[in-house]
Amino acid sequence: MARQTTPREPSAPRRRRADAERSVAAILDAALEALASDSDSSMSEIARRAGVVRATIYVHFPTRESLLDAVMERAVGDVAEATRGAEPERGEPREALERVLRATWRELGRFQNLLAINIARLSAAELHRRHLPVLMQFEPLIERGQKAGVFRSDLPVSWQLAVIRAIVHTASNEIQADRISEADAETAMISTIMAAIGGG
Amino acid sequence: MARQTTPREPSAPRRRRADAERSVAAILDAALEALASDSDSSMSEIARRAGVVRATIYVHFPTRESLLDAVMERAVGDVAEATRGAEPERGEPREALERVLRATWRELGRFQNLLAINIARLSAAELHRRHLPVLMQFEPLIERGQKAGVFRSDLPVSWQLAVIRAIVHTASNEIQADRISEADAETAMISTIMAAIGGG
DNA sequence: ACTAACGCAGACAACGATGTCTGACTTCAG
């Protein structure tokens, strides 16, 4: 989050003006917002929201694809950071999982619809690769819990991670569809994941 | 599956030639196949696969949207039929759920990527509405299990259904991403759903 | 203050997609 104001690489002749940095940020924010409301917003729409002319986007992002990639990467980065901030390595596994899930979940709320775009845009394998920064945070925690005998060990860790991802997204989805309140969704999500991952 | 050859409604003046029926079937099959390999295949591509000229599609489906709707409806219909065929109302709840899940799962395999298209195309609420024919089959089963005390009752049925849907799709997804074998996926799916829905 | 970086405005070409239409040909149904 702390962007450095002075370039740390004097070898690189590139110097980016504060001006440009602001534009990039505005564009990313606008893209996130626009794509949340319409899965395939045009570059015009994004530019409009960013308060910027369309051509300006192309100065920073050569193609539409590259913009979407950047949006995705920032979103995943933010979530991963939130996850890491909850210290998955600390405390008893079940308690730790719950704590980390809550933190992840809350940050994820900002990026509701983003998933839909990328499901359509990327292959299942590629989508998984992008999610790695988040999932990697959970992996050691799951293994730790398995060794401690509080999480079931009869299923591969990769599967457990997929289940976690699925249920977290389901909670987000059920809220969007207005079938459950935010508070209840969090409870249901935690409780369901615990039942699925923790041996019971 | 058994399409009737003679129209059952003599009041309706519409008479469809066997010819046309074949075309429609070919188009639907082609669309399913095309969309499975590329989430946004064009009408040209679908027509090519169906061995039909593009304009012919528009004879039967006024817009691209309506074609996608028809494809979705047929897919859901087929899955719902498979689910119903497994007789959700018969036998002990846990055993019944497992049986029905396996049947649903197998039919679902035919429509792997179809989900991705509709996630992008439809709202969460609309998507849910389309899935109803399948989910409705599970509802009484879940309730029956809750009353019998073998499924947990501390979470709303709608949530349980969402979880089932999510985990089934996760299994399908993990196979596509080559992180699990088909056989293992089925086992993992059943076992995880049982843990999540059944009190343990 | 000077200069390079940046943004704006607006136009442009190219592309692919959807949806429509016409006329001739083929196939089905009674």
Add this chain to the structure above:
DNA sequence: CTGAAGTCAGACATCGTTGTCTGCGTTAGT
């Protein structure tokens, strides 16, 4: 057999979108 339904072949207009370019202002760094 005959007429109607259906398909084919191909053209057509239209539309929205992406990506590029130019000329002219504006802003930021030193």
